[in-house]
Amino acid sequence: MKTAVDGIVIWEVKTGEADRVITLLTAQGLVTAYARGSLKPGGRLTGTTAMLSYSNFELASGKNMYTVTDATSQNRFLKIYAQADKYSLAVYFCELMKYLAPTEEDSSRFLSLLLNSLYLLDGDLKPAWQIKAVFELAVMTLAGYMPDVDGCSRCGSPESSGGVFFDPLEASWTCSECLDKEGRAANYLFSVIAAVRYVVHSDTRRAFSFSLTGDAVKQFGRLSEEYVLAHLERKPRTLEFYNIIQ
Numbered sequence: 410m411k412t413a414v415d416g417i418v419i420w421e422v423k424t425g426e427a428d429r430v431i432t433l434l435t436a437q438g439l440v441t442a443y444a445r446g447s448l449k450p451g452g453r454l455t456g457t458t459a460m461l462s463y464s465n466f467e468l469a470s471g472k473n474m475y476t477v478t479d480a481t482s483q484n485r486f487l488k489i490y491a492q493a494d495k496y497s498l499a500v501y502f503c504e505l506m507k508y509l510a511p512t513e514e515d516s517s518r519f520l521s522l523l524l525n526s527l528y529l530l531d532g533d534l535k536p537a538w539q540i541k542a543v544f545e546l547a548v549m550t551l552a553g554y555m556p557d558v559d560g561c562s563r564c565g566s567p568e569s570s571g572g573v574f575f576d577p578l579e580a581s582w583t584c585s586e587c588l589d590k591e592g593r594a595a596n597y598l599f600s601v602i603a604a605v606r607y608v609v610h611s612d613t614r615r616a617f618s619f620s621l622t623g624d625a626v627k628q629f630g631r632l633s634e635e636y637v638l639a640h641l642e643r644k645p646r647t648l649e650f651y652n653i654i655q
C-alpha cells in the first residue's frame with residue numbers, strides 16, 4: 410500500500426552500499442523508512458532524504474518499515490547546512506525530537522515547533538541562544554514535562570521582588586521573600602522565570618517573541634539546557650558536540 414506524507418528527515422543511518430534508513434517527523438508522528446540508493450551522488454532521492462530535508466514523501470509499506478518510492482522537496486534549510494554551528498544546533502533539535510515526539514500519534518505541534526525553529530535559524534531571524542532555549546523548553550512542554558512556573562512553590566506568589574531559586578528536577582521556583590525566610594540563596598533572576606512562563610504558555614509561533622538582556626540571556630540558556638538534561642533519560646550526544654564547537 411502506498412501513502413504520501415509531508416515530513417522532515419530528523420535522523421539518518423547509512424546502510425548497505427549507498428542506502429539509508431531515515432526517520433521522519435510528520436504531523437502523524439515519527440515514521441521510519443528505507444531510502445534505497447539515497448547516498449548515490451546525484452541520485453533521485455539523495456537530496457530529498459538528507460538530514461533536515463522537508464519533503465512530501467511517497468511511501469510504500471513493507472515487512473518491517475516503509476520504503477521511500479519518491480519525494481518532492483519543500484524546503485532544505487540549505488543555509489543551516491553551510492554553517493557548522495547552526496547545523497550542529499539543528500541536529501541537536503532533531504535528536505530531541507527523536508526521543509520526545511510520539512509515533513503514530515498527532516505530533517503536528519512537534520512538527521510546527523521544529524519547522525519554525527529551523528526557519529528562524531536558517532534566516533538569522535532570532536539569535537541562536539534564543540532559538541535553542543525556546544526550543545528546549547517548548548519541546549519538553551509538548552512532551553509532558555511542563556515546568557510549574559506560574560507561582561512560587563512555597564507561597565504561590567506569581568512575582569518576586571528579587572532573585573529566585575529554580576530547581577530543574579522539581580520543575581518549580583521559590584520567590585525571594587520565601588528564600589529570605591529560609592536563609593537560602595537565589596540562582597536566577599526573576600525575569601528568567603517570567604520568560605520561561607511566557608514560552609511554556611505560548612504556541613510554537615509566538616513562543617519566540619520576547620526579549621531578554623544582560624545576565625538574563627546566559628541564565629535563560631543555562632536554565633533551559635539544565636531542564637532538558639534533568640528530565641531526559643539520556644544525554645544527547647549532539648548537545649555535547651554543539652557545545653564543543655561554540
Ligand SMILES: [Zn+2]
Nearest residue numbers: 561564584587
Ligand atoms: Zn514565595
